[in-house]
Amino acid sequence: MILQLEHIYKDYNQEKFVVPVLKDVSFSVEEGEYVAIMGPSGSGKSTLMNIIGCLDTPTSGTYFLKGVDISGRSDSEMSKIRNKSIGFVFQNFNLLPKQSAVENVALPLLYSGVPRKERRERAKAALEKVGLEDRLEFKPTQLSGGQKQRVAIARAIVTKPDILLADEPTGALDTASGLQVMELFKQLNQEGMTVIMITHDPDIAAHAHRVMTIRDGILSSAEEEEFYYEEE
Numbered sequence: 228m229i230l231q232l233e234h235i236y237k238d239y240n241q242e243k244f245v246v247p248v249l250k251d252v253s254f255s256v257e258e259g260e261y262v263a264i265m266g267p268s269g270s271g272k273s274t275l276m277n278i279i280g281c282l283d284t285p286t287s288g289t290y291f292l293k294g295v296d297i298s299g300r301s302d303s304e305m306s307k308i309r310n311k312s313i314g315f316v317f318q319n320f321n322l323l324p325k326q327s328a329v330e331n332v333a334l335p336l337l338y339s340g341v342p343r344k345e346r347r348e349r350a351k352a353a354l355e356k357v358g359l360e361d362r363l364e365f366k367p368t369q370l371s372g373g374q375k376q377r378v379a380i381a382r383a384i385v386t387k388p389d390i391l392l393a394d395e396p397t398g399a400l401d402t403a404s405g406l407q408v409m410e411l412f413k414q415l416n417q418e419g420m421t422v423i424m425i426t427h428d429p430d431i432a433a434h435a436h437r438v439m440t441i442r443d444g445i446l447s448s449a450e451e452e453e454f455y456y457e458e459e
């Protein structure tokens with residue numbers, strides 16, 4: 228088991244109100260799995276992703292990542308764990324606009340203390356892997372949406388994380404570029420990477436091997452959902 232969430236609750240405090248967002252979420256992911264989490268807008272997908280990605284902590288519940296209890300860790304411990312274990316891909320790429328593709332991809336290696344020359348070599352290799360070896364010195368404004376997302380994927384994998392965590396990775400892309408991203412995820416997963424992908428698009432979710440659904444902060448497996456609809 229690469230990760231395990233047990234009875235996770237997340238509330239946001241809004242002035243006098245408490246907004247409950249995640250309600251008793253429990254699930255686990257095996258090493259090498261490819262999982263999609265679906266759900267409507269506002270259902271808590273990004274909130275859940277932030278917790279899985281150690282960007283935020285739950286209000287209560289336990290989170291084990293690679294067997295280690297993450298709950299109650301300090302921010303600096305969390306960022307160490309995050310840098311080592313998780314590669315992020317976002318809907319809007321989150322690339323630094325003034326840096327070239329190869330500089331963007333090399334950046335996470337700077338934080339983990341890799342020497343300059345090796346940073347560049349590894350960034351080049353990651354860009355080659357996503358088919359962008361001919362775009363090393365291009366800035367984000369000089370790249371298409373699909374190319375920007377492939378740079379972001381190269382940046383996510385350059386540290387060789389255990390888990391690739393993607394929040395609506397195809398949300399800003401046309402169908403063809405979205406499919407290219409799905410091809411890359413499939414290849415990375417076949418090479419052993421655990422992939423967790425958040426999407427509201429059923430066609431995109433279908434690329435994963437297991438689909439879960441979150442509605443109003445409650446997570447269920449897709450099979451349970453079908454059962455629910457049949458009962459109606």
Ligand SMILES: Nc1ncnc2c1ncn2[C@@H]1O[C@H](COP(=O)(O)OP(=O)(O)OP(=O)(O)O)[C@@H](O)[C@H]1O
Pocket residue numbers: 239240241246248266267268269270271272273274275427
């Ligand atoms: N920092 C915050 N403070 C207060 N409420 C928040 C905060 N972040 C999120 N929420 C609330 O939590 C709920 C879930 O938000 P979240 O971003 O997880 O949804 P989502 O499923 O990712 O939606 P989308 O598909 O639109 O991205 C929303 O109702 C939102 O208003």
Ligand SMILES: [Mg+2]
Pocket residue numbers: 272273274
């Ligand atoms: Mg979201």
